[in-house]
Amino acid sequence: MKIIIVGGVAGGMSAATRLRRLDESAEIIVFERGHYVSFANCGLPYFVGGIIRDRGDLLLQTPESLGARFALDVRVGTEVVQIDRKAQTVTVRDLLTDETSVEHYDRLVLAAGASARSNASKDSTVPTHTLRTVDDVDHITAVLASVAAASAVVIGGGFIGLEAVENLVHRGVHVTLVQRGPQIFTPLDPEMAAPVLDRLRERGVDVRLNATVTGTSALGIMLSDGSTVPADLVIDASGVRPDVTLAAQAGLRIGESGGIWVDGTQATSDPHIFAVGDGVEKTDAVSGSGTLVTMAGLANRHGRSVADSIAGTPGQAAPALGTSIVAIFGLTVALVGWSEKRLVEAGLAHRIAHTHPANHAGYFPGAEGMSIKLLIDAESDAILGAQIVGGSGVDKRIDVLAVAMAAGLSASALTRLELAYAPQYASAKDPINQLGYVASNLAEGTSVNLQWHELAAARAHGAVLVDVRSAGEFAAGSIPDALNVSLDDLRARLDELPRVPLIVHCQVGQRGHTAARILTQNGFDVRNLDGGYRTWLAGTS
Amino acid sequence: MKIIIVGGVAGGMSAATRLRRLDESAEIIVFERGHYVSFANCGLPYFVGGIIRDRGDLLLQTPESLGARFALDVRVGTEVVQIDRKAQTVTVRDLLTDETSVEHYDRLVLAAGASARSNASKDSTVPTHTLRTVDDVDHITAVLASVAAASAVVIGGGFIGLEAVENLVHRGVHVTLVQRGPQIFTPLDPEMAAPVLDRLRERGVDVRLNATVTGTSALGIMLSDGSTVPADLVIDASGVRPDVTLAAQAGLRIGESGGIWVDGTQATSDPHIFAVGDGVEKTDAVSGSGTLVTMAGLANRHGRSVADSIAGTPGQAAPALGTSIVAIFGLTVALVGWSEKRLVEAGLAHRIAHTHPANHAGYFPGAEGMSIKLLIDAESDAILGAQIVGGSGVDKRIDVLAVAMAAGLSASALTRLELAYAPQYASAKDPINQLGYVASNLAEGTSVNLQWHELAAARAHGAVLVDVRSAGEFAAGSIPDALNVSLDDLRARLDELPRVPLIVHCQVGQRGHTAARILTQNGFDVRNLDGGYRTWLAGTS
Ligand SMILES: Cc1cc2nc3c(=O)[nH]c(=O)nc-3n(C[C@H](O)[C@H](O)[C@H](O)COP(=O)(O)OP(=O)(O)OC[C@H]3O[C@@H](n4cnc5c(N)ncnc54)[C@H](O)[C@@H]3O)c2cc1C
Ligand SMILES: Cc1cc2nc3c(=O)[nH]c(=O)nc-3n(C[C@H](O)[C@H](O)[C@H](O)COP(=O)(O)OP(=O)(O)OC[C@H]3O[C@@H](n4cnc5c(N)ncnc54)[C@H](O)[C@@H]3O)c2cc1C
Ligand SMILES: CC(C)(COP(=O)(O)OP(=O)(O)OC[C@H]1O[C@@H](n2cnc3c(N)ncnc32)[C@H](O)[C@@H]1OP(=O)(O)O)[C@@H](O)C(=O)NCCC(=O)NCCS
Ligand SMILES: CC(C)(COP(=O)(O)OP(=O)(O)OC[C@H]1O[C@@H](n2cnc3c(N)ncnc32)[C@H](O)[C@@H]1OP(=O)(O)O)[C@@H](O)C(=O)NCCC(=O)NCCS
Structure with a gap:
């Protein structure tokens, strides 16, 4: 069996190495048009910043090391310029000599990645x-x-x-x-x-x-x-778009999203040609339709899977969640699944929960804050997405939510997760459990919440806003024209509240929840401002 | 409705506060024999160490604050000494005055925790x-x-x-x-x-x-x-044992493990009496039988659930995984589910995978190592347990595994988890994905491994050990009497290997895996020493 792989980085080289482990006798050629294979794309910005100091650290493998360990024939500076599906050949150009040659394949793997979109000025004199x-x-x-x-x-x-x-x-x-x-x-x-x-x-x-x-x-x-x-x-x-040049020229099916269409085994519309990585359309975990997720994890893991498909033990790719994370000046920003705006655009009925927990027990020194947003299917209680921004522990919580989503756990089921607790790492009720509590209160109707962007309209319709924080917190900054009745005084001051729809809020939503429970049971029509003052401030800033 | 709660810390107070949120009109009395309620048990050692400096930080709530916010009647220094189930009363002793009195309950919650076992000398003159x-x-x-x-x-x-x-x-x-x-x-x-x-x-x-x-x-x-x-x-x-004094005196059912028996709603054998926390038997997630897990997360979360049960919206507790974590001199030690020794004792057929990954991409500065052990059901491929010891990122991986276990994902399904990757946080193939690869190779028979404690017997039966690390690594420390043929030379030196059962090993198991694949396909009978030299060294030290 002769396998040709186009692209020698995340998806392509993962396919090549796994293929070799599965089949010692296969002939495996990897064509890479660049000078390097198996380089750490994701490390490039940090080399620019001087955080990764040694340029060699970016080069995880070389054609030589891959040849020695995996008996791969890796050819850099060589571009695949055409596919002849009938003949099962590719035309390759040596970029040094400009000579072209033709190679036959039994199986072809396209792992050409994405190409950059450009919004720069074309005639710039600045590099x-x-x-x-x-x-x-x-x-x-x-x-x-x-x-x-x-x-x-x-x-x-x-x-x-x-x-x-x-x-x-x-x-x-x-x-x-x-x-x-x-x-x-x-x-x-x-x-x-x-x-x-x-x-x-x-x-x-x-x-x-x-x-x-x-x-x-x-x-x-x-x-x-x-x-x-x-x-x-x-x-x-x-930004980037899938590089489908070769695939499109060869008449392979291109998906609705613009990526190369593949089935769950990474086979394209031609059973002899497979494709993985940034160039390929994935199946969206929320909608089931075609989507683009240009992430290294998927490229690497689908690269390994495609080797299994070719070697005769195909698996089935999981739908893509789009789990991703980025660090920016000490903040960690992470997300999975769909955002509110995407749900609104698609017209999917949803519930939302915002929380602002600490990464670990507050009584242990060094706790750092984070903000979490959870998107929930209003009918099924399924987790549709999450966003987290904060300090330490953000990466842990997004992974927990990604696993919960992949496993089909409901938002309310987050309450029951038995996560590891010691005061350096978490809280006895982990932020994820708390998120589950908030979500299950919404699911059961124990709480009704209101989003920051719904507040103005609700007030315009006559709702009165009650800030249940302390007088000191209120004085330090508050939403204009709110009444201030602190939570601990609420039971004694019920008479002061008008019998109109109320919106309560506190700093993060938690005291607001207790206040709403007190008021609801005293016959008030009440909603809790989700995420409290903090989310409102972020949203309206 | 009058609810009496025995014990005012993790389980008891979580029940009390949630009960109040669900029922403004209930009469809720919490009896606590100690001087403090709602204190951070888990912070106590760190106050001894001076890491938590302010003693007040340990006291999360006081009877006064709980009265003000949750209208709870919290009585410290008051011990419940007897339950009269027929009369639905408890006898309480004021530990200051030694006076006793009797209180009626509609529902009683036992959250008395655990009591210490002692191995100290009884007549010690040392404090x-x-x-x-x-x-x-x-x-x-x-x-x-x-x-x-x-x-x-x-x-x-x-x-x-x-x-x-x-x-x-x-x-x-x-x-x-x-x-x-x-x-x-x-x-x-x-x-x-x-x-x-x-x-x-x-x-x-x-x-x-x-x-x-x-x-x-x-x-x-x-x-x-x-x-x-x-x-x-x-x-x-x-160590501790469940404090079942009151429950046993009252003739409540005690479980096989020695904890108070409860159903999934935290009801004891008396429908008017509920129990939560360290005093209670849990259902083991692996075996389904009664077990003891004395952890704050379960106490807090079951405390909240018991309030739902009493308020008429009972949930169903999840089986206990025993997820736990502890920090010791910069090491993080975490576990979930069953250990190998427990599986061996119970005679459950299992597979084992050891890995030694870094917490994040090695090319990004500051990567820290960890060792992971995964226990897998040999028949169903279910995850039975995991242990992780290392630096940063251990807490994240144990939580991911705990969620996977709770959700019933198989060990092989770990390969498909889409975890967040950027070089500061993880690797494109996260350690959890890699663990899945190792597990799925075992499940599919692509690899056969051997544990450190099986090596001596295998060699005694004639197996030959081949160390596929580099000559330099071999010289720096090796398993006695191993042959050294480095992985990159293996294909060229196959003739030197005896045609007897071989055991290959490298530093952590990964190169051993590639070596085993090469040898298997060349007709050798070969097993890979699981976790490599590092696990062998730890096991035999
Ligand atoms: C700066 C940067 C930072 C990133 N950070 C992250 C991150 O933190 N986390 C994350 O998940 N992802 C990150 N990514 C994305 C990640 O690198 C990609 O998702 C992943 O590399 C895609 O793998 P691939 O195999 O599809 O494509 P690539 O890894 O891009 O490899 C494709 C290769 O194919 C070659 N090629 C294309 N056409 C041809 C041809 N015709 N003939 C021969 N060779 C060809 C290209 O030269 C290229 O080297 C980052 C990307 C960049 C650029
Ligand atoms: C030092 C230490 C560190 C810990 N660290 C961790 C950790 O890092 N992670 C973790 O998950 N768990 C940890 N734990 C365990 C955790 O604290 C317990 O699992 C949890 O507190 C159990 O909750 P509980 O409500 O069952 O019992 P407790 O929280 O122990 O509360 C029981 C209360 O009941 C009172 N009581 C008992 N009998 C009576 C009676 N007859 N009348 C009136 N009052 C009574 C007791 O005085 C006690 O205050 C730690 C425990 C300790 C002691
Ligand atoms: C590195 C690269 C060549 C892939 O090499 P690889 O050997 O397939 O992958 P890894 O080094 O991750 O090793 C995975 C293998 O080791 C095995 N393994 C890992 N730890 C093991 C252990 N402790 N014991 C036994 N086996 C182990 C896995 O099972 C897997 O083998 P399998 O695929 O046969 O199941 C490819 O991913 C690449 O080029 N990466 C760089 C580019 C890139 O990823 N860029 C984007 C991110 S910056
Ligand atoms: C603190 C203690 C009194 C419990 O108080 P509590 O108010 O029930 O619990 P929390 O402070 O965790 O708050 C949880 C509530 O806030 C809600 N909440 C949390 N964040 C929220 C947000 N952003 N928006 C809305 N509601 C929120 C939760 O839904 C939950 O309410 P619910 O139970 O009605 O669903 C009790 O756990 C205790 O005594 N702990 C100390 C002892 C201990 O735990 N020791 C062991 C560990 S060291």
């Missing part, structure tokens, strides 16, 4: 680079080494844009971040993205929302807001 | 304390404040014993740890406990295994090994 390859970072670090007190423009506030910003700042570069839309990091809902924006600005990043790059002048990069910002370097992190 | 209450830590800190360069003996190397040791050392106390059996921290299997013992000794703790306290002399504490160790203080952390 402009994407941040996707080892060559890219070589260029970027060369520019930075050549100027003192450099300035840079980063286009795009997604995962890679944020990592680029952090690492440039870490190197002492002055950074302007240009984001097309009104919000940074669009996978998040706006109230969850707000702390990220705050953090960027606190660290001196000049964030331009609702802005695009329009051109270059002698003074620097011109933006659509009319301003010009100085720049020695532009990093274009506008 | 001897358990470490269970605020009074205990007041006594302990008073003793420590009264002597310079103090010495202490800690009896018992379980959770609380280890925390006591760490905190005493942190205070500068010289500590002898006396452990009855041959191993520290018995919930772990021996090869997993070995690094804990090493760490204790590295930090200067005098650990005495297979030893008990036999008495006290003028020189100090006498041990069964014939020695006498100086001590200004003894902390008796010999």
